[in-house]
Amino acid sequence: MALHLVPRSLQYVMAVAEHGSIQAASRGIGLAASAIDRQIKQLEDRLGAQLFDRVSTGMSLTPVGEMLVLLGQRWQADENRIWSDVKQMQGLDVGHFKLVAMDSLMNGIVPDFLGRIADKYPRVRVDADVATPDDAADALSEGRSDIALAFNLRPRRDIHVVWSTPLPLHCVAAAHHPLAQERSVNLSQVTKHAIVVQSRVLAIRRMLEARYSWIFSEDLPPVATNSLQLLKQLVMAGRHVALTSVLDVGPEILADQLVAIPVVGQKIVPQNISVALSAQRVLPRVASTLAQDLATEVQTMLHDIEKTMASRQL
Structure with missing residues (x-):
C-alpha cells in the first residue's frame, strides 16, 4: 500500500535508474516521458548537479544520482514500515x-x-x-x-x-560412496577422493583456502563451482564429495539422498x-x-x- 511519502520527482529518478532510460521508465510506470524528463530537469536545476549521464544507449546514474536513489530506497522502506505498524496497531x-x-x-x-x-x-x-x-x-x-x-x-x-x-564442517557424500560408512573423517581422508568445492565468492571457500590451502594444490585438482545445485548433483552421482555444512544439503540429508560425515581435526573451525x-x-x-x-x-x-x-x- 503506497502512502506516497517519497517525493514524486525522486520516484521518477528511481524509475529511470531502474529502467535505464526515460522512455523505458515511461512505459514502466505509465506516465508521459515529457513529465518524467521535466521533473528530473527541475530537480537537477535545484541541486545544481546532474543526476544522470545521458548517452546514446540510455541513462546512467552520476554519484549525486546514486545518492538520491539510495535516499529514495530508504524512504520507501520507512513508508512500508509505517504502513505495517499502523495495520498491526489496528490488530491486523x-x-x-x-x-x-x-x-x-x-x-x-x-x-x-x-x-x-x-x-x-x-x-x-x-x-x-x-x-x-x-x-x-x-x-x-x-x-x-x-x-x-x-x-x-x-x-x-x-x-x-x-x-x-x-555449523561444524562436514564431508558430504552419496550413500554408496566409500566414505559414507565412516563415523568421522579427517581432511587427509577426504582429499584421497575427488572433491567439488565452492567458488571464491562464497565464504566457505575463502575459509577453506585460508586454513587448508593444501586442499587446492595442483596435484589435487578439485572441481570448483558457484552453483550449489551442480555441487549437489555431482556428489549425489557418487564420484565426488564436498566439504560444507549440513544446512547446505539439509533437504537431501533428510530425504536420504546424501550422507554428512563430521570432519575432525585440531584446526577444524566451524562456520x-x-x-x-x-x-x-x-x-x-x-x-x-x-x-x-x-x-x-x-x-x-x-x-x-x-x-x-x-x-x-x-
Missing part, C-alpha cells in the same frame, strides 16, 4: 518485510519458512533476495532488507544478531549461521516476530538433520 496481521539469504538456504530452509508464513500470516508480503554474507550485512544497514539469514556474518555495530549457532536485523532502524513488529520464527525454523531443521544422522549410525 498485515505487513511487508524483506529477507536476504544465501543461495543454498533459498533451496532448503527458506521455502519451508515462507510456506509457514503464508499459512500463519496470509496478508504479509515477503520480498526474498539472494545475497552473499557481505551483501546481506550491507542490505541491512542500508535499509534494503529487514532480515538476513546468512553464514559467517561479521560483527558490526549496525547489525543485531537475533540468533546464531555454530556459523545467523538470523540478524538492523540495529539502527526501527523495524515493523512483523519483522521482529518473523525473525524469531525464522530462527526457530533453522533450529528445527538442524534438529531433524541431527536425528537423521544419528539414526544412520545405529
Whole structure:
C-alpha cells in the first residue's frame, strides 16, 4: 500500500535508474516521458548537479544520482514500515518485510519458512533476495532488507544478531560412496577422493583456502563451482564429495539422498549461521516476530538433520 511519502520527482529518478532510460521508465510506470524528463530537469536545476549521464544507449546514474536513489530506497522502506505498524496497531496481521539469504538456504530452509508464513500470516508480503554474507550485512544497514539469514556474518555495530549457532564442517557424500560408512573423517581422508568445492565468492571457500590451502594444490585438482545445485548433483552421482555444512544439503540429508560425515581435526573451525536485523532502524513488529520464527525454523531443521544422522549410525 503506497502512502506516497517519497517525493514524486525522486520516484521518477528511481524509475529511470531502474529502467535505464526515460522512455523505458515511461512505459514502466505509465506516465508521459515529457513529465518524467521535466521533473528530473527541475530537480537537477535545484541541486545544481546532474543526476544522470545521458548517452546514446540510455541513462546512467552520476554519484549525486546514486545518492538520491539510495535516499529514495530508504524512504520507501520507512513508508512500508509505517504502513505495517499502523495495520498491526489496528490488530491486523498485515505487513511487508524483506529477507536476504544465501543461495543454498533459498533451496532448503527458506521455502519451508515462507510456506509457514503464508499459512500463519496470509496478508504479509515477503520480498526474498539472494545475497552473499557481505551483501546481506550491507542490505541491512542500508535499509534494503529487514532480515538476513546468512553464514559467517561479521560483527558490526549496525547489525543485531537475533540468533546464531555454530555449523561444524562436514564431508558430504552419496550413500554408496566409500566414505559414507565412516563415523568421522579427517581432511587427509577426504582429499584421497575427488572433491567439488565452492567458488571464491562464497565464504566457505575463502575459509577453506585460508586454513587448508593444501586442499587446492595442483596435484589435487578439485572441481570448483558457484552453483550449489551442480555441487549437489555431482556428489549425489557418487564420484565426488564436498566439504560444507549440513544446512547446505539439509533437504537431501533428510530425504536420504546424501550422507554428512563430521570432519575432525585440531584446526577444524566451524562456520556459523545467523538470523540478524538492523540495529539502527526501527523495524515493523512483523519483522521482529518473523525473525524469531525464522530462527526457530533453522533450529528445527538442524534438529531433524541431527536425528537423521544419528539414526544412520545405529
